[in-house]
Amino acid sequence: MKPFRGETRFNALSQDWVLLFDFNALALFEEERGVPALDVIAALEDEDKPPRISDLRLLLWVGLVRHQPEVTLQQAGDIMSEAPTALMEGISAALPPAPTKGRGKGKGTQRGK
Template sequence: MAETIKGEVAFKAADQNWKLVYDFNALCTIEEELEVDVADIGEQLSKPTMIRSIFRIGLAAHHGALSDLEAGRLIHDMGVAEAAQVVTKAFVAAFPEAKVVGSAGGKAPAPKPKPAPKKPGTGRKR
């Protein structure tokens, strides 16, 4: 279905095959046009206008420049919830390391250093 290594997600809408991608250029366009930090995209996906614009920008690499109205028609055809899922999948594919936030990325954490051994004593308290 998708080339997730490249951050691409394929989907079907309006009886056509489409591909959404959030590459470096798409991320720059999001920041420039929408005046939003890419790190804050998750918070922005609750706004319909933001979903539509982010969706449009993700389509540009493979389908050329679309208007927000054209992107909105695709979203309407496939459903808002499915469109939001496709956007989310594409962002996760673009940033696979973000899936493991707070973990060691599948590797065991480095062991904590052990305290220095105590000097042997006589066993009597001083």
């Protein structure tokens, strides 16, 4: 089966995990926390006001429950301690790449042909 966009795999706590940040995961975060998930994700790059540790743990948990419904919030915290880069790798895989500023030299219309 082809993995979903944003699906990443990693090993922590002597177990293989699948992390998926899809629409359902982000909606679950918002239901549990009551704040927009994308605001928390944006705060990951804000040095002046980084996200709360509990938000990071919850974000990891919602990304795990699709493929590991038995995972607990406590385990998500343990995973973050052992594999701290897993969350950022999962988020990076889920988000579309930032648009690059071109110089107007794309294909566009080909006049004169």
